[in-house]
Every structure is written in C-alpha cells, then in structure tokens.
Amino acid sequence: MKKAVLILLSALLVVSTVISGCGLRDQKTEGKPGDNFDSASSKETSSASQKVTITYICDAYWPERLQQINQQFFSKQHPNIEVKMEGYPFDQIFEVIEVKLGAGDTQFDVIAVDVPMVAGYGFRDYLLPLDEYFTKEEKEKIIPSAVEAGTYNGKFLAPPMMSSSQLLYYNKDILQKAGIQFPSEDVNQRWTWEKISDASMQVMQKLNPDGKSGIWGFTFEQISRPYQILALPNSLGAKGIGDDGVTVDGVLNSSEWIKAMTYYYDLHNTWKVSPKGLKPGETNELFKSGKMAFFVGGPWNISQFEEVKDLKWGVAPHPYFEGAKPATPTGSWHYGVNKNSKHPKEAVEWIKYMSIGEGSEKWFEADGNLPATKALLNSIIDDKDGKYKEFPKSAYKITAYEAMNTAFPRPLTPGYREWDTTVTATLEDIRNGADPKTALEDAVARLKTALTKYKK
Secondary structure (H helix, E strand, O other): OHHHHHHHHHHHHHHHHOOOOOOOOOOOOOOOOOOOOOOOOOOOOOOOOOOEEEEEEEEOOOHHHHHHHHHHHHHHHOOOEEEEEEEEOHHHHHHHHHHHHHOOOOOOOEEEEEHHHHHHHHHOOOEOOOOOOOOHHHHOOEOHHHHHHOEEOOEEOOOEOOOOOOEEEEEHHHHHHHOOOOOOOOHHHOOEHHHHHHHHHHHHHHHOOOOOOOOEEEEEOOOOOHHHHOHHHHHOOOOOOOOOOOOOOOOOOOHHHHHHHHHHHHHHHHOOOOOOOOOOOOHHHHHHOOOEEEEEEOOOHHHHHHOOOOOOEEEEOOOEOOOOOOOEEOOOEEEEEEOOOOOHHHHHHHHHHHHOOHHHHHHHHHHOOOOOEHHHHHHHHHOOOOOOOOOOOOHHHHHHHHHHHOEEOOOOOOOHHHHHHHHHHHHHHHHOOOOHHHHHHHHHHHHHHHOHHHOO
C-alpha cells in the first residue's frame, strides 16, 4: 500500500516538474569552454584492477551525448570504470526511480535527481551522503544556490548536472508602437515589476483598447508554476516554506506572499494585461506570434525565437519589486548516488568528474544548458573571446550573472510533491480570480495536514 501511494505521488510530480528548467530540449546554442579544470577533480583513481560497471538512471534524452563524453574523455582517464546508461521517458523516470529506490535496489548506482526531490529522497534515506567525498574546496566550485538545493538536513546529497535561470523578453515592434523605451540588458538597470505592469497597461491602452487586436501586455512562460512564480515573493524576502522544511503557517500567508500574489492577481484580473486562457507551453507561442509585449521565460526560448521570421525581440534581466531585491528562479537536474550501490567509490568518481570536473565543461558544450560551476559561469561573464558580446548570445551573460548573484532555489522540503501540487493549484485559483489572502490561507490549512507526516 505504501509503495502504491509513493508511485501515485511520483506520477503527480511529473506535471509540476516538466517545466522546472530541467531537460530543456529545444536549445541549440553552443556553450563556451570555461577555465582549465583538473580532469580528475576528485584527486582519486580507482584502485581496482578489474573493470567496474556503474549504472546511471536518467532521462532518455541524455545517454547518447553523455556516452560520447564518457568514451572520448572519462574512460580514457578512468579505464577501470565503465558507465552504463538506463534512459527512461520523462513521464516515466520519476516512477521508475521511486520504485527502485523504495525497494532498496542494488542494481544501479547513480540517478538523475530533479533538484526539488533532494529533500524527499534524503528524508527517506535513499541517497548516499557525499560530504566525505567532496571537500569544502570542491563544493566551493559550485554556485551556492546549487549546493543549498543539493543539501538536506546538513548533508550534501546531490551535486548539480546543470542549472537554469530566466530572462525578460520583449517585442520591439509592440513597444515602439506603444511609445515605450526598450529595457536595458544591464543587470544594474533591470526593470521593476511595477514598471512591467505600467508598461503593459500602456500597451493595452494604445494597441488593444477594445480587446480585439489580440495583443497582450505580459505573461509568464510557466503560468501558475512555482518554479517561476516564486520569484515574486522571493523578491520581497519571503520563502516558500519554513527553515524546518514543514512549516507553512506564517510563511505562505505572510504579508510578503499576500503582496506578491495580489500583484499576480492584478495582472490577470484588475489590469487584465495577462491572458487567463493559456497554459504552460502555449505562452511562448503567443510571443512567437508577435502578440505579446513582455514575456518572462527561460534561455531555451532563444533558439526558437531566432527561427521566427520578422519577429523583432530583445532580452533584459529578470524584474524585481521596487525597493526590494532581485530574485530569479533556478534549479535543474543533479546527480545522486544510490545508498545501496555496490560501487559507491566509482559512482562518486564519475559524478565528481561530471559535476565539477572536465565533464561539466564537456556537457555544457554538448547540451548548452546553463552550467552550475563558478568557473564556467565566470567564463561566460568575462567573455574573453567575445563570443557572448552580440545579441542574442549576450543573453547568456545575463543568465550567468543571475545564477551567480540572484538565484533562489525552490523550497527544501521532504514534502515537495504535496507542496508543489497545493501551491500550483493555489496560483491557478488566484489567476482565475480567487482572493489572494483567502487562497493562501486555504493552502496553508491543506499543507499543515499534508506535511504533518514529515515532522520529526
């Protein structure tokens, strides 16, 4: 019975994690090699003379490119370690991992961990703590938000495979027609949320006064999804959950959350600059069609927008609330070692190579998603060869800066699945007209019950 419940909850998570900045499959831009890495960053080599095979469970999209990295680089430096890949479709991987981990399976060694799941896996004692394998200096190679997100109950459980961030996109034609100056790419001149709503209302008044032109002022790419909307309360200094990972009363219903969600409500109901009928996955199509003035979305949209003929667009840093602080979404896939692995040393050796060693650079070159190491991110910001000087590649300098300076991970809670389901539904209710304060109080009441089982 318990296992069936876990499987059901894992399946529910797929809805919320599909837009979490993980497995961003449309990006075609090339990565920039970072500073030189010690190709065996762990300073270790396996002492076994016989070849050891470790198995990695991951998204079905990754094995081909990962194996190229293994064959061309890792295996030549570690001839005694063979890495086997088991790829599963995205809509199956969470259930597969939950079943295997829950059963104490010893036939695999490393798993792809969607980062909000770290605390849940840690609570259930599924992952091998890695503090004795990663030195303080090695962890300092990783951006703080990724170390924080990969840690539960004081134990470092999952180093990052990659990271994510968000940008403000804008339609140049719409802004010119509405008489609005383009936002700057300078992170020190980022727009406020207040300016976004004011400019969006100006767009609607000038270009869609009767509601018939189909032009809109603003939308989030991931409507009603915590990964992206959390940036609103985070900017005001609010968290998604208490430091103990279970407290929500006084957190989700705080004055900061109420202010943030009132803004979210007003976008859709008071000012009516954001459409209600769209779903995540449809919003970027509206921007591509030339009908959306402002759009907050991930850098994976860049390659899509580049392909649209006659679409004139630009990018700017993520907005923040006036008088508050910039806060940007972050988080993606991490590596975890099965606590029951028969080959933990070799498993750790491989994930160290891939997370903080040469493999992180090779994966960035192959995949293009935002890296999570300071060296690679600094190499984008410094841009010594000018690769990121011109638009649209200049957008990656913005996201690299955000990852280093303004990134906020999602809540660290063993009850993330329950939290995500409840908060997603609450955001959707507010978007559709529910009173923000009442909706947040209702969410707190539901979560107080749902998270009780995680209290120690």
